Amino acid sequence: xxxxxVQFETAAGTFxxxxxxxxxEIVFSGHSNVGKSSLINKxxxxxxxxxxxxxxxxxxxxxxYDGKDFRLVDLPGYGYAKVSKAExxxxxxxxxxYFSAERNIALIIQIVDIRHKPTKDDYDMIxxxxxxxxxxxxxxxxxxxxxxxxxxxxxxxxIYELQEFEGVELxxxxxxxxxxxxxxxxxxxxxxxSEE
Numbered sequence: 001x002x003x004x005x006v007q008f009e010t011a012a013g014t015f016x017x018x019x020x021x022x023x024x025e026i027v028f029s030g031h032s033n034v035g036k037s038s039l040i041n042k043x044x045x046x047x048x049x050x051x052x053x054x055x056x057x058x059x060x061x062x063x064x065y066d067g068k069d070f071r072l073v074d075l076p077g078y079g080y081a082k083v084s085k086a087e088x089x090x091x092x093x094x095x096x097x098y099f100s101a102e103r104n105i106a107l108i109i110q111i112v113d114i115r116h117k118p119t120k121d122d123y124d125m126i127x128x129x130x131x132x133x134x135x136x137x138x139x140x141x142x143x144x145x146x147x148x149x150x151x152x153x154x155x156x157x158x159i160y161e162l163q164e165f166e167g168v169e170l171x172x173x174x175x176x177x178x179x180x181x182x183x184x185x186x187x188x189x190x191x192x193x194s195e196e
Contacts, residue, residue, distance in 0.1 A: 030111030
């Protein structure tokens, strides 16, 4: 799979704007500011393909990136407190609409910041994916921000915190030094090509 050829395709702010689902989709889901854009940029080896916002809650659309025989889908980050109730409602309807539209979802990459215990929103999203038997893995971002001992401690804690989701793969990742990137690429390829 050539991630370097990925191009921005479209941004959907409403359900009607979703593009046709004509190829396997790799979906990126997670809390605002958890590192979704940084992961997409690292994956595609591009600095600004997915815009990294210093202001959480800025991505209010589902952004689609075309990779010829697959598509990357960046969902709006959830859980940002300063967004209005109406805006949160619109996001929720957009994301729920996306998931209920019988799209060709090959894999969902659920992103959690390794430094912190998963939030209530993280648990809600993971539980939803787990209960509907969706194909997903959990990528633990920002591992470079922890020293070795703290990192090892957090890995043990995360395994405990997510123990109810038996069998779900955890992939530690750093957008800074690229560690874990090959694991992310491999799991994407595995899920996309097992669709065929």
